[in-house]
Amino acid sequence: MGVTEPQHDVFQAIADSTRRSLLKLLAEADKEMSITAITEHFPISRTGINKHLQVLSEAGLVSSRKVGRETRYKIQPDPLTELKQWLSFFEQYWETKLSALKEFLETDERET
Structure with a gap:
């Protein structure tokens, strides 16, 4: 399996204040968080959070993995x-x- 190029660049991904807040939350947690746990920290819908996480993921700033029926996210600061x-x-x-x-x-x- 080859390495794919990010679809969003880092600067574009962090241009949005919500995405910067998401990165900060994940960095402070220093562990994987479910989308449910993440959504509790923001006044926007789960769908909205999911879209922001997708941009961060495409820029390589977060990773995700399925655990049962939920997806957990973790910061990738490199x-x-x-x-x-x-x-x-x-x-x-x-x-x-x-x-x-x-x-x-x-x-x-x-x-x-």
Whole structure:
């Protein structure tokens, strides 16, 4: 069985606040959760939660498995590494810019 490419990218998947909340819930639980248990934490329908979980699953951010008649979900944080790398680049970018501004301002103060 081959590895399939995610159908949604990580950035698209986490663009929605409900999906970010779902990831946070699953991360804090640090265990598999049934859709029934997940739905108890949100003011939307089970169908709505299921659609959000499907997007997260297609992005590789959650895994699911059947246990009897229920499906259980668990976070798969590895794809978030891409997001971390992207944010790290911009963190370094701004750090460099702010350091240059600080140096400029300190130089300007010494000259006056």
